[in-house]
Amino acid sequence: MATYDASDALDDLFGNDDYATGAGAAVATRTEAILDGPSPADSIEAVLRLAEGLPNLDDVRAVDDNDNSELTQTEQQQKEQTEGVISTALAAGDAAVWVIAQGLERAAKGRWWRRTHASLGAYVEAKIGRSAVYGRQLRKNAPLALETAHRTGTVPKPSHVKATIKTEEKYGRDAAVTLYEVVRDVSAELGERPTADSLMAVHTRLPDQLPDLPEQQRAVIEQTTRRALGVGDASIEAPSFESESNKSASIEAPANEDEDAEKPTGGTETAGTADGSNDDDIEDAEIVPEHLATLKDALKTLNALNKTVTKDVFAQAAADPAEAAEYARVREAIIKKATAIRNKALHAPKP
Incomplete structure (x- = not known):
């Protein structure tokens, strides 16, 4: 064969x-x-x-359900x-x-x-x-999708192009292709893949006009992407227990992108800013809808974690050279999970 x-x-x-x-x-x-x-x-x-x-x-070696050991070279x-x-x-x-x-x-x-x-x-x-x-x-x-595939080496999904077509209509095809490529690359840094939501989040945050020079245009798009996805100099406040680094963000894609592609194009949803109120003050109601109860339980857990996982805990964990690799892995995993939850909340419907 x-x-x-x-x-x-x-x-x-x-x-x-x-x-x-x-x-x-x-x-x-x-x-x-x-x-x-x-x-x-x-x-x-x-x-x-x-x-x-x-x-x-x-x-392929069968591994027990309780085995969390590092992968072997094979x-x-x-x-x-x-x-x-x-x-x-x-x-x-x-x-x-x-x-x-x-x-x-x-x-x-x-x-x-x-x-x-x-x-x-x-x-x-x-x-x-x-x-x-x-x-x-x-x-x-299709024309934008094919141009994106040729220039970036990545074939975009229909729901992705449904987002970048808006960029093309406002800024031109070069900007649309660049936006897709930058979002793809920044998402890869975070261990994620681009989604229709992440592409739209960047599009809605672009300035009214982009520079004419390609390199300057790309620089603006990259800066906007990093802020929209919560990387580096993010415009959205990072979780309080991790203020110096926000390297990973995850914006969930629609559950069924194919179905989404059939729906008429609607308005876009823009992320807001973190609420500075005291979450501990939220009281349980006697009767709470199931999904709201889930969120309130999650909030209680996060509040407990926020009090337990202090900067001193990180400092003490980092002080042991023998555990440096494991500390780095756990730290990055915490950042990723915390930021993913934050972004889900930021992009959730507002009342």
């Missing part, structure tokens, strides 16, 4: 080949084939070829190998969406549906099993 080359496969997905030079009938046939999808046998073969990159399951290698395959599969899936968008654009231009369907919308629903609105959004956003 031939070796599966993920980079070549993704290059092929965005190739121009006979779309530009082939006869009209050939283009139509090729587009129909894309929209209909490969045969089941071909699909299975593609999956099997991708799975060849996974480590042999028999070679386990780390197997983990990285597996995650590489997973990333490739995800990227291929994202790329396929934009291939469909390109196919739909050609079908729309040629009105190839005119003898078989009452409208383009009906054709789209029949071919891809999604709504006409979703199809229109794909077609509208």
Whole structure:
């Protein structure tokens, strides 16, 4: 069996080949084939070829549920190998969406549906099993998505482009691509991935005008991104027990990005600032809705932790050279979890 080359496969997905030079009938046939999808046998073969990159399951060591030991060198290698395959599969899936968008654009231009369907919308629903609105959004956003993929090497999801298309409309395509790339890179520093929410959070915080020079424009976008995601000189107050560093932020993506992509574009939600009131003063009501009770329980836990985890605790833990590596790991984990909770609260609906 031939070796599966993920980079070549993704290059092929965005190739121009006979779309530009082939006869009209050939283009139509090729587009129909894309929209209909490969045969089941071909699909299975593609999956099997991708799975060849996974480590042999028999070679993976079974670990007890209570084992929290460091990964061995072999386990780390197997983990990285597996995650590489997973990333490739995800990227291929994202790329396929934009291939469909390109196919739909050609079908729309040629009105190839005119003898078989009452409208383009009906054709789209029949071919891809999604709504006409979703199809229109794909077609509208595909040019920016493809430009982003070519220039950044990362294929954006439909919900991501739904956010950056707003940046393109206000500042131009270069700024939109730069925003995606910067948010992706800063998110990677935090051990996260870009989401529609994080992209929109940065977009809404950009100044009314950006500099004309690309390097200056990028600098403004990067500064805005770091503040929006709570990195470095953040405009939002950090948790009180960790004032000198705020290196990790996590803004949750919508639970179902595909469903979100079908909804009409609405208003954006802007994060607020931390409330300076005394959280300890919040009293329990006799009857509290389940979700509010969960939040109040979480607040009690956070208040207890905030009193226990003092700066002196950090200082004493850091003073033991023998535990330096473990201290660094725990400290970063605390920062990440605390900031993730903070950002969820900041981006939650306001009353």
